[in-house]
Amino acid sequence: MLKLSRYVLYDILRSKVIIAYTLFLFIVSLSLFQLEENDSKAILSLLNIVLIVVPLIGMIFTTIHYYNSYEFIELMLSQPLSRTRILLSEYGGVALSLLSAFFIGVGIPVLVFAFDETGLALLFTGAALTLVFTSIAFLASVKARDKARGIGAALLLWFYFALIFDGLLLLILFAFSDYPMEKLTLVLSALNPIDLGRIFIMLKMDISALMGYTGALYKDFFGSATGILYTGGIMLLWIILPLWRALKIFQRKDL
Amino acid sequence: MRHILTILTILAFLNCYSRTIIAGTGQDIASLKKAVSLAKDGDTIRLKSGVYKEGNILVTKSITIIGENNVILDGENKHESLTISGRNITIRNIRFVNAGYSALNDFAAIKIIDASNVILEHNTVINAYFAIHVSNTTWCTIRNNTISGNPKTEQLTGNGIHLWKSGHALIEGNHIQGHRDGIYFEFVTESVIQKNLSEKNIRYGLHFMFSHNDHYIGNTFKNNGAGVAVMYSKKVKMELNRFEENWGPSAYGILLKEITDSYISNNTFLKNTVGIYMEGSSRTEVLKNSFRNNGWAMKVQASCDDNNFYNNNFHGNSFDVATNGTMVLNKFFHNYWDKYEGYDINKDGIGDIPYHPVSMYAMIVEQNPNTLILMRSFMVSLLDKAEKAIPSLTPENLVDDKPFMKPNKL
Numbered sequence: 001m002l003k004l005s006r007y008v009l010y011d012i013l014r015s016k017v018i019i020a021y022t023l024f025l026f027i028v029s030l031s032l033f034q035l036e037e038n039d040s041k042a043i044l045s046l047l048n049i050v051l052i053v054v055p056l057i058g059m060i061f062t063t064i065h066y067y068n069s070y071e072f073i074e075l076m077l078s079q080p081l082s083r084t085r086i087l088l089s090e091y092g093g094v095a096l097s098l099l100s101a102f103f104i105g106v107g108i109p110v111l112v113f114a115f116d117e118t119g120l121a122l123l124f125t126g127a128a129l130t131l132v133f134t135s136i137a138f139l140a141s142v143k144a145r146d147k148a149r150g151i152g153a154a155l156l157l158w159f160y161f162a163l164i165f166d167g168l169l170l171l172i173l174f175a176f177s178d179y180p181m182e183k184l185t186l187v188l189s190a191l192n193p194i195d196l197g198r199i200f201i202m203l204k205m206d207i208s209a210l211m212g213y214t215g216a217l218y219k220d221f222f223g224s225a226t227g228i229l230y231t232g233g234i235m236l237l238w239i240i241l242p243l244w245r246a247l248k249i250f251q252r253k254d255l
Numbered sequence: 256m257r258h259i260l261t262i263l264t265i266l267a268f269l270n271c272y273s274r275t276i277i278a279g280t281g282q283d284i285a286s287l288k289k290a291v292s293l294a295k296d297g298d299t300i301r302l303k304s305g306v307y308k309e310g311n312i313l314v315t316k317s318i319t320i321i322g323e324n325n326v327i328l329d330g331e332n333k334h335e336s337l338t339i340s341g342r343n344i345t346i347r348n349i350r351f352v353n354a355g356y357s358a359l360n361d362f363a364a365i366k367i368i369d370a371s372n373v374i375l376e377h378n379t380v381i382n383a384y385f386a387i388h389v390s391n392t393t394w395c396t397i398r399n400n401t402i403s404g405n406p407k408t409e410q411l412t413g414n415g416i417h418l419w420k421s422g423h424a425l426i427e428g429n430h431i432q433g434h435r436d437g438i439y440f441e442f443v444t445e446s447v448i449q450k451n452l453s454e455k456n457i458r459y460g461l462h463f464m465f466s467h468n469d470h471y472i473g474n475t476f477k478n479n480g481a482g483v484a485v486m487y488s489k490k491v492k493m494e495l496n497r498f499e500e501n502w503g504p505s506a507y508g509i510l511l512k513e514i515t516d517s518y519i520s521n522n523t524f525l526k527n528t529v530g531i532y533m534e535g536s537s538r539t540e541v542l543k544n545s546f547r548n549n550g551w552a553m554k555v556q557a558s559c560d561d562n563n564f565y566n567n568n569f570h571g572n573s574f575d576v577a578t579n580g581t582m583v584l585n586k587f588f589h590n591y592w593d594k595y596e597g598y599d600i601n602k603d604g605i606g607d608i609p610y611h612p613v614s615m616y617a618m619i620v621e622q623n624p625n626t627l628i629l630m631r632s633f634m635v636s637l638l639d640k641a642e643k644a645i646p647s648l649t650p651e652n653l654v655d656d657k658p659f660m661k662p663n664k665l
Contacts, residue, residue: 038570038571038593040548040571041571041593044631047631048633048636051633052633162633163633163634163637166629166632166633166634166635167634169628169629170619170626170629170634173623173625173626174623174626177622177623177625181625182625185625185628189628195628195632198631198632199628201631202630202631205631206550206573206630206631207502207526209528209549209550209551209573209574209627209630210550210627210630218627218628
């Protein structure tokens with residue numbers, strides 16, 4: 001399995017896309033830290049990159065990679081290897097390359113310029129989101145038969161998690177504003193990994209505002225040890241569940 | 256000339272006849288109560304170190320009481336330790352512990368009532384209901400005292416320094432913590448509060464009611480239950496103070512309610528839930544303040560009018576300004592906003608396009624606080640951008656026409 005992952009990794013590195021992605025992240029992060037007069041503003045801009053760009057690139061890259069290595073997967077299937085193993089090593093290779101791109105591109109500048117709680121929360125969130133969206137992309141590409149559909153589905157899912165979900169949440173919060181919504185919002189936020197990551201960083205960045213009104217509840221919950229475990233646990237579920245589903249489908253799929 | 260001579264003679268006379276009484280443990284006069292009863296106007300009592308449990312001591316003569324090291328007046332949790340009612344009285348370097356609690360009387364470690372020219376210096380008050388309680392007194396100085404309480408609930412804890420119906424007071428260099436309100440002013444005029452540190456009080460660090468023409472400078476109010484409240488007062492000057500880490504659902508750096516003709520300058524607001532909350536205030540100048548990392552730098556309610564906000568710096572606040580209506584009768588100009596995205600073609604240091612400090616999202620949160628969970632979401636920034644292009648919800652008049660490109664030098 002490790003051997004297979006290694007082949008996948010070599011393959012990815014040869015295509016140079018991942019190197020371009022690393023460079024892009026690195027240059028953007030570095031220039032943000034250089035341009036903004038205070039580091040907290042740079043972190044703020046980086047937050048948008050982590051919440052928007054990282055999931056997007058993760059999904060698109062994974063889907064394209066999956067379809068490009070279709071022949072390779074078919075070849076491997078003719079060998080005495082289980083399907084689970086093949087897909088997991090594909091996942092391992094892709095996730096590892098994206099993670100290292102993120103850690104080199106964003107991790108190094110953050111560790112150099114803003115090594116504090118907020119910075120670390122940002123790195124944790126970015127890493128978790130990379131894994132989550134790689135996993136979701138695998139599900140989308142295993143499920144769709146052709147490349148166009150796969151990429152389309154991935155894009156739509158990204159669009160949903162990055163934008164539409166928050167719109168819906170806003171709608172729900174306004175529609176039911178007469179009712180106590182605090183607990184429900186906590187539950188709803190678990191339905192979107194991007195939101196969960198955002199709240200996790202926000203607790204470090206906007207703590208003063210969050211202490212106002214109902215905000216204190218979020219702070220009490222997410223800021224406590226249980227909250228951190230909860231965030232980590234839900235993120236883990238978001239990594240495991242789509243991947244597990246993808247494995248199930250892949251096992252039964254007529255290739 | 257003759258008058259001056261008379262006064263000088265009297266002064267000299269008084270000086271010649273003022274004595275120093277040494278009292279306390281191991282002396283002929285063993286108790287403070289006895290020393291006070293023996294003293295005449297102008298005398299000084301030097302108290303030897305020791306613990307004195309003498310119940311309530313009433314001082315009405317013009318005397319000075321100075322404690323040596325470690326003079327402790329213990330109220331045994333049932334007495335008011337010291338009551339002062341007279342003129343020209345000084346109390347210095349005494350440690351007051353365990354003053355009593357009463358639900359009927361405002362017991363205090365030191366109570367000053369119907370007095371004038373009283374000086375309290377370098378005293379320590381520990382575990383009192385009210386620490387220093389002043390009423391109907393003029394020209395009272397409270398300087399360099401250390402006060403710390405043991406707060407339970409708002410009902411069971413009194414104020415650190417409490418002034419009622421007084422004038423010309425000077426409160427300076429005190430350190431107050433763990434009371435209900437750190438410093439409380441009601442009907443106190445022409446007074447100065449400076450260089451105090453008021454922290455960890457369960458309600459307000461400083462609480463003003465109906466107190467006009469007061470001036471507070473260089474104080475630090477930190478981590479109080481609800482910050483600082485200034486209410487129903489006129490002509491209050493607030494300068495060079497620091498308001499830090501006042502966190503909570505109704506905690507404010509300063510809460511201004513019905514304040515008129517006041518002046519707020521050179522203050523620092525750091526990490527408060529709300530920096531300044533303003534309601535029903537008029538003709539107040541807010542200038543040269545620095546707002547950093549607050550939840551809301553300012554909440555200016557629509558009931559405020561004729562206030563001017565200028566030369567302030569706003570850095571890293573989650574929201575710059577929030578309001579509750581579309582009516583805006585205040586002026587904002589020459590502030591520095593770190594969220595400003597405009598340009599300056601003629602290089603005069605003033606941005607060419609106006610800045611709207613109230614974001615769409617701030618209005619949404621004001622209407623529905625639950626939406627706070629969406630802060631920094633991509634969705635929200637899109638809404639803000641759309642609102643900037645076509646304003647509909649945000650108050651159009653709340654605008655800084657001349658925002659500075661670089662921070663003001665404070």
